[in-house]
Amino acid sequence: MTLQERRRRACRRVGWTALLAWALFGLALEAMHGFKIGAYLDDALARELLVLAHAHGVGLSLVVLVFGEAGTPLFDHGDHGAMRALHIGALIVPLAFALSSIAHPEGDPNVIVWLVPIGAVLVIYAIARAALASWRQGSSTKPQDS
Amino acid sequence: MRQRLAIAVIVLGGAAIAGLAARGVASDLATPRDLHEREYVGSGECRRCHPVHHESWSRTFHRTMTQDARTPGAVLGAFDGRSVEYGGITSRMERDGERFVITSERDGEAIDEVEIDRTVGSHRYQQYLARRGDAWWRLPIAWDVAEQRFVHMNAAFLTADPEGLEEGAIALADHRRHVTRWNDNCVFCHNVAPDPGLDPVTQRFTTEVAELGIGCEACHGPGSEHVARNRDPLRRYVLHGSDEPDPTIVSPARLDPARRADLCGRCHGQRITDDVDAFLAHGDPFVPGDDLALYSSPLWHDTVLSEGTLAEREGVFAARFWGDGTPRLTAYEYQGLLQSRCASEGALTCTDCHGMHDGDPRGQLRPSVREGDAMCAGACHAELVDRAAAQQHARHEDVRCVDCHMPRIVYGVRDVHRSHRIDVPRPVEDAEAGRADACTLCHLERDDSLLTTGVGGDPVQRAVIAAAAGREESATPRSMRLGALLATMRDDSYPAIRHLAWRSVRALVPLDASAFTATDPRDARIAAVARIEAMIDEPIDAPSPEQLASLRARARDVAIEIGE
Numbered sequence: 001m002t003l004q005e006r007r008r009r010a011c012r013r014v015g016w017t018a019l020l021a022w023a024l025f026g027l028a029l030e031a032m033h034g035f036k037i038g039a040y041l042d043d044a045l046a047r048e049l050l051v052l053a054h055a056h057g058v059g060l061s062l063v064v065l066v067f068g069e070a071g072t073p074l075f076d077h078g079d080h081g082a083m084r085a086l087h088i089g090a091l092i093v094p095l096a097f098a099l100s101s102i103a104h105p106e107g108d109p110n111v112i113v114w115l116v117p118i119g120a121v122l123v124i125y126a127i128a129r130a131a132l133a134s135w136r137q138g139s140s141t142k143p144q145d146s
Numbered sequence: 147m148r149q150r151l152a153i154a155v156i157v158l159g160g161a162a163i164a165g166l167a168a169r170g171v172a173s174d175l176a177t178p179r180d181l182h183e184r185e186y187v188g189s190g191e192c193r194r195c196h197p198v199h200h201e202s203w204s205r206t207f208h209r210t211m212t213q214d215a216r217t218p219g220a221v222l223g224a225f226d227g228r229s230v231e232y233g234g235i236t237s238r239m240e241r242d243g244e245r246f247v248i249t250s251e252r253d254g255e256a257i258d259e260v261e262i263d264r265t266v267g268s269h270r271y272q273q274y275l276a277r278r279g280d281a282w283w284r285l286p287i288a289w290d291v292a293e294q295r296f297v298h299m300n301a302a303f304l305t306a307d308p309e310g311l312e313e314g315a316i317a318l319a320d321h322r323r324h325v326t327r328w329n330d331n332c333v334f335c336h337n338v339a340p341d342p343g344l345d346p347v348t349q350r351f352t353t354e355v356a357e358l359g360i361g362c363e364a365c366h367g368p369g370s371e372h373v374a375r376n377r378d379p380l381r382r383y384v385l386h387g388s389d390e391p392d393p394t395i396v397s398p399a400r401l402d403p404a405r406r407a408d409l410c411g412r413c414h415g416q417r418i419t420d421d422v423d424a425f426l427a428h429g430d431p432f433v434p435g436d437d438l439a440l441y442s443s444p445l446w447h448d449t450v451l452s453e454g455t456l457a458e459r460e461g462v463f464a465a466r467f468w469g470d471g472t473p474r475l476t477a478y479e480y481q482g483l484l485q486s487r488c489a490s491e492g493a494l495t496c497t498d499c500h501g502m503h504d505g506d507p508r509g510q511l512r513p514s515v516r517e518g519d520a521m522c523a524g525a526c527h528a529e530l531v532d533r534a535a536a537q538q539h540a541r542h543e544d545v546r547c548v549d550c551h552m553p554r555i556v557y558g559v560r561d562v563h564r565s566h567r568i569d570v571p572r573p574v575e576d577a578e579a580g581r582a583d584a585c586t587l588c589h590l591e592r593d594d595s596l597l598t599t600g601v602g603g604d605p606v607q608r609a610v611i612a613a614a615a616g617r618e619e620s621a622t623p624r625s626m627r628l629g630a631l632l633a634t635m636r637d638d639s640y641p642a643i644r645h646l647a648w649r650s651v652r653a654l655v656p657l658d659a660s661a662f663t664a665t666d667p668r669d670a671r672i673a674a675v676a677r678i679e680a681m682i683d684e685p686i687d688a689p690s691p692e693q694l695a696s697l698r699a700r701a702r703d704v705a706i707e708i709g710e
Contacts, residue, residue: 044197045197080149081149105386106195106196106197106198106199107194107195107196107197108195108379108382108383108386110386111383111386111387114383
């Protein structure tokens with residue numbers, strides 16, 4: 001198995017697993033709405049954080065899957081940690097949103113929320129690396145295409 | 147290698163920046179502030195960071211103490227064309243789109259037409275303000291929230307019927323007896339940061355308040371710097387993780403008991419200042435956390451005014467207190483607390499019993515206080531935690547600490563409330579002070595108390611007894627209470643007392659509030675009471691005419707122009 005295939009497989013495993021987890025999480029949120037669970041509905045900030053966790057979890061899982069299919073071919077010689085950064089960031093951002101809703105002070109998430117920007121930086125780093133690689137690849141293949 | 151070095155530089159740089167920022171925050175938090183010169187921002191600003199506290203405050207009657215009449219839902223009264231007739235003057239309440247209008251006329255001749263501009267109160271009754279130029283004036287008609295009908299303000303104060311009521315022709319001055327200017331009266335206690343802005347030369351007002359009603363900053367102080375500084379998330383999280391106070395705002399819970407009481411006493415303790423002109427020109431300089439005594443002194447029964455002849459200066463406030471100096475009107479709760487050993491020796495303060503953000507908005511009693519005696523027994527009187535010991539102490543099975551030590555002997559806002567002077571009932575001394583004691587309030591039949599103080603006492607005594615006679619816990623026979631209450635409704639010369647008697651009758655026998663109007667002339671009242679007697683299907687032990695005449699001859703009519 002080539003390096004590229006191993007990366008693609010890793011992205012598929014992480015992406016689909018995370019997507020399943022955050023989809024189930026969303027189902028749990030809907031159930032709490034449906035059954036009018038006070039602990040969820042009465043705390044507007046906690047609710048917002050949990051919704052953000054669900055949205056970011058699902059969204060970033062899709063980004064990981066897309067990265068596996070369309071991103072890994074961009075890195076022929078090594079991704080300089082882009083894939084690892086994306087996987088860690090995609091894990092940290094939604095998890096930090098969710099955990100920061102627990103026992104939070106009035107008006108603010110708890111201190112775990114400070115992990116969100118760190119995770120976001122890792123995700124953006126990975127996307128930036130992919131963007132850069134796509135431009136580089138485009139430049140190097142141009143003479144062959146013509 | 148280069149990559150790891152870059153990561154290390156980024157991490158160390160970030161840590162250094164965060165460390166420096168945290169140090170700046172720590173230094174900022176350690177710097178004391180003088181809140182007197184700060185700007186107010188309004189309760190809406192507080193909501194973003196304190197949604198739970200904002201929501202709990204929103205439920206209180208503090209929030210709706212003063213409102214713009216155009217605010218949806220502010221006007222509680224039924225401005226649907228109904229009218230109130232009092233002493234020959236008919237006031238009609240109507241709504242014209244967004245405008246709430248009261249028109250007054252006598253014998254078909256218009257007296258005035260005023261538009262409601264602001265409302266004051268929303269709990270027991272709602273008063274209305276109309277604007278005339280630079281001033282707002284309280285109108286003679288208010289809305290009784292409990293009874294859902296309009297009442298004349300003469301039935302809210304402890305004042306006797308005006309001349310001409312029986313003939314249906316009172317003077318216009320009596321109709322407007324309690325029409326007072328908001329700018330230099332109500333404004334001080336019913337709003338945030340009141341500033342009457344009275345020009346000493348032109349005598350004109352440029353009255354401003356930071357917020358109508360009792361908003362967050364009334365208790366927490368001006369919040370502009372607090373809001374600005376806490377836009378910094380690092381500052382907020384340093385505060386979240388520490389027990390240190392934020393010097394840009396006042397947290398009443400962190401004040402010592404005396405300063406906490408001062409905060410409430412500003413409005414719940416009638417005060418007097420030596421520099422009235424400065425108050426009227428620039429407002430009350432007090433901000434939460436201040437020593438109230440720096441700017442004003444509480445009124446006592448022997449307070450002497452600084453201006454006027456000796457006769458004008460002395461005894462001005464005596465009628466507001468019982469003979470032993472115990473306050474007997476509302477808005478003197480601060481004085482009552484100061485007189486209590488629980489405060490002077492036990493550090494009790496207002497917020498021990500009252501929670502501004504929890505409990506029932508009616509009284510804002512903390513749940514632990516409302517439900518039992520844990521406040522007293524759990525704090526200083528541990529020997530009474532045991533229920534049997536408490537019953538032996540009280541010599542009653544079903545009484546609570548407050549029933550004996552905070553009896554309902556205070557008149558205000560068309561009701562009778564608990565005394566905030568926490569003391570020991572001493573029936574003999576209390577009787578000498580002309581004050582109903584806790585024992586009498588339940589045992590109205592003893593020593594003929596129901597009749598002597600209920601009919602023949604002074605106005606506050608009569609009001610206190612009229613209210614006590616309707617209470618469930620009263621040990622006095624119902625027939626005797628009904629008889630005395632109906633006699634009071636017929637014959638007492640104070641509409642406020644007749645109202646309380648009628649309310650007590652309805653507590654004993656369910657009847658419609660509209661069956662009796664306390665401000666009606668005596669003939670109408672006699673007819674109404676006769677109809678009510680016919681509706682009461684139980685014995686009524688009416689006092690004999692001779693007994694009543696004798697007692698009425700002993701009644702003292704003291705005009706107490708406050709107590710609303």
